[in-house]
Amino acid sequence: MNIGLVDVDGHNFPNFALMKISAWHKAHGDNVEWCGDLYWDFDRVYKSKIFTFSPDIDRPFPCEVICGGTGYDVKSRLPQEIELSTLMDYSLYPQYPFSIQFFSRGCIRRCPFCLVHDKEGDIHPVHPVQPNPNEKWIEVLDNNFFANPEWKSAIDYLLHRNKPVNLHGVDVRIMNEEQAYHLNKLRLHKSIHIAWDLPELDLTNKLREVTRYIKPYKLMCYILVGFNSTMEQDLYRIERCRELGIKPYVMPYRDYENKTKPSQYARDLAQYVNKPMIFKSCKFEDFSPRKGFTCKQYFTHENK
Numbered sequence: 001m002n003i004g005l006v007d008v009d010g011h012n013f014p015n016f017a018l019m020k021i022s023a024w025h026k027a028h029g030d031n032v033e034w035c036g037d038l039y040w041d042f043d044r045v046y047k048s049k050i051f052t053f054s055p056d057i058d059r060p061f062p063c064e065v066i067c068g069g070t071g072y073d074v075k076s077r078l079p080q081e082i083e084l085s086t087l088m089d090y091s092l093y094p095q096y097p098f099s100i101q102f103f104s105r106g107c108i109r110r111c112p113f114c115l116v117h118d119k120e121g122d123i124h125p126v127h128p129v130q131p132n133p134n135e136k137w138i139e140v141l142d143n144n145f146f147a148n149p150e151w152k153s154a155i156d157y158l159l160h161r162n163k164p165v166n167l168h169g170v171d172v173r174i175m176n177e178e179q180a181y182h183l184n185k186l187r188l189h190k191s192i193h194i195a196w197d198l199p200e201l202d203l204t205n206k207l208r209e210v211t212r213y214i215k216p217y218k219l220m221c222y223i224l225v226g227f228n229s230t231m232e233q234d235l236y237r238i239e240r241c242r243e244l245g246i247k248p249y250v251m252p253y254r255d256y257e258n259k260t261k262p263s264q265y266a267r268d269l270a271q272y273v274n275k276p277m278i279f280k281s282c283k284f285e286d287f288s289p290r291k292g293f294t295c296k297q298y299f300t301h302e303n304k
Contacts, residue, residue, distance in 0.1 A: 023087035104148035164189035180213030199233035216245030
């Protein structure tokens with residue numbers, strides 16, 4: 001078979017599903033290519049879309065077309081034989097010299113803004129997939145790394161690989177001294193990604209405890225704004241991170257159906273916090289994202 005692939009979201013980060021699909025088909029003797037503008041002789045085309053806000057590529061194909069990914073349907077799944085495969089085709093994305101790994105899928109949380117539990121269910125371990133033959137570091141994409149009952153096996157795997165690691169999902173609410181000890185044994189490629197999404201939970205003491213075990217510069221804290229928080233709550237979380245030496249990173253909320261776009265305030269706050277030179281040089285109320293406008297005006301008007 002001739003198999004065509006479409007990465008609807010673009011090539012800003014490797015598409016895990018398409019890499020598994022391509023590797024499985026190649027292992028079964030099929031030819032796999034990206035769907036270019038000039039090549040139409042496909043027997044089947046896979047289109048993957050992760051984000052609902054990514055504009056679809058709706059050009060017609062004279063063959064079977066399979067659309068998958070959360071951007072199309074949160075319940076979409078890979079065929080079981082591909083899902084269970086650990087083969088990965090890194091040749092699709094030669095510009096990215098890292099491996100992608102999941103050691104678990106799902107989550108113990110049911111956060112109202114998040115689709116992970118709806119899509120993947122309760123936390124459960126999964127087998128690591130084939131590494132990149134040109135691996136320089138490892139991107140660990142678990143949603144809640146330490147909620148995985150087999151997290152020690154994951155740590156052992158990463159230590160055995162002996163490559164720098166980028167951890168995307170560490171839940172400080174459940175982190176303890178033992179887990180922090182094992183984290184400190186890893187070589188880090190970038191910061192450990194933690195989150196303070198719910199403004200009604202004051203994580204200051206927990207963050208202070210974590211920084212007793214892990215140096216603050218190794219931590220980056222995602223802060224969700226625009227979902228169910230006031231500006232006062234947003235700035236409280238940001239300033240607590242600043243005081244503790246943890247890098248905050250503002251994530252403006254987008255709803256799944258893409259009906260609610262981030263407000264101008266949320267975009268301005270993200271621009272202020274997520275650019276370290278700006279964040280270190282002034283307070284938010286003194287930041288001027290546009291000519292003739294300073295964010296001090298947000299303090300005198302109701303935040304919408």
